[in-house]
Amino acid sequence: MAFPHPRGIIPSEIAFLAEMEMVTVVPRQRLEGLELLGGPIEPLVPPRRASLPLWLALLLKRQRRANIIPPAWLHPDPLGLILEVESQHQDYKNAFSPPPPLPGQPSVQDRAALEPIARPQYTPDGDRYYPSPPFLAQNTAQASTSARDMPALPFHWVEVGNMLLDAASDDLVDPDQTRRLLKDLREVRMAKMRSGVDVLDAAATGGGGVALTGVGAMEVGEERGFVAGVVNGLRKIGASKEQARREAMAEQRANGGYDGTQDDEEEDYMEF
Template identity: 80%
Template sequence: MAFPLPRGITPSEIAFLAEMETITIVPRQRLEGMELLSGSIEPLGPPRRASLPLWLALLLKRQRRAHIIPPSWLHPEPLSLILEVESQHQDYKNAFSPPPPLPGQASVTDHETESIARPQYTPDGERYYAAPPFLPHNISGAGTGEKEVPALPFHWIEVGNMLLDAASDDLVDPDQLRRLLKDLREVRMAKMRSGVDALDAAATGGGGVALTGVGAMELGEERGFLTGVVDNLRKIGASKEQARREQLADQRANGGYGATQEDEEEDYMEF
């Protein structure tokens, strides 16, 4: 018997994965180091900052053992700028603001190109590059260059909501942040739902749907809608094509088909 679960990853599972995002804290007391599956945590001591997984930072915050430093994008000014770009800029009318570059990619700022590749190493000494949610996009100081455009990380919805719920006193104007996150989420959701023409072209094999910059929670919530629209459009296209071929077959059988030999060959090639 199959379990009645939706296709793909659920929102609760996406939020669980987002808890592995790295966040910056300032400990309020000395804490011993520990060994985690994601790596070793060095001993903590105030006022020295440290980068910890989000779940551990939230645990220390609830125990009043640390303060959380919000990431550079979780401030009213960057979110207001991203919202303005998403809703008013012509270049992003049907697109999303670009995400932070991945490790190994070049970050282009005006005429300068800066490599942000940060290799990591396993206990055996093998080098590797981290992937979401193990990217340093939410630590203090990430992407704070003067020439860099603010960018939303892959788990921006989950991280923002978790910090607003558990560490609102560490954020700048949390009420305004809630409004900005809500407005930004609605604008981006409307873009995804309004791309029916692009979905129609993708269903008939005429291209794809650009989802560059879309977050994990947005993909999880809209997966059912997007796949349902594409499936229905594909069925409609198949039924229209079948009806057209049946009509042509009836015209040939009744002797009323006046097409030339070239039209017949072209129809055969399309089939």
């Protein structure tokens, strides 16, 4: 018996989309260029670096034809700093560390003084568009930030980190420590998402929303069922409370202890 998929995108589909992220490789042998749906791939000439989609880089790594250069954030020092900010910094006690800036945006230190302006790109037909992950170079070696900028987790940090740890751990600096830091980061950030029940209560009654700035794709996909279940449960509780209140008002009106003309006057005033 086949079971239906849950609503929304599932984790395996999120991981599939993350394989389109661009990473930096160092080829071990010459390879001809390729014409892919996402655009042409330049010929690989060792030891010149090249940017490839993650799925192709993993394939060449398994064939021992290339080495993968990990992105700047996938090192113990930046991950340790992000974990410290997430768990100890008062400004991020109930929030998440800021994501990497989009192309054309100022750095984290300059965002308070400047207005972020996204830089558009153009298709071969001349149509303008604004790229978003995984079509941003957030995991290439060239995407490293300056020393004064705080490191940031990209949108597909969970998927990219796990894939590189599984297939290219020998290219990473201290992979065991990196794996532990990634696990601790996921636990801290998951706890933040699950602890926002009060915010979900306000969102369920139409009093606000849930801020997910800086949350990754896999985190959203994994917590979608929990958040949706909590919101639906809170809506049912609110509906039952409203029904009980109306029944109590009707009972008071039937016993003569409630002046029903007040609601009628308020409804007439609202219609007017």
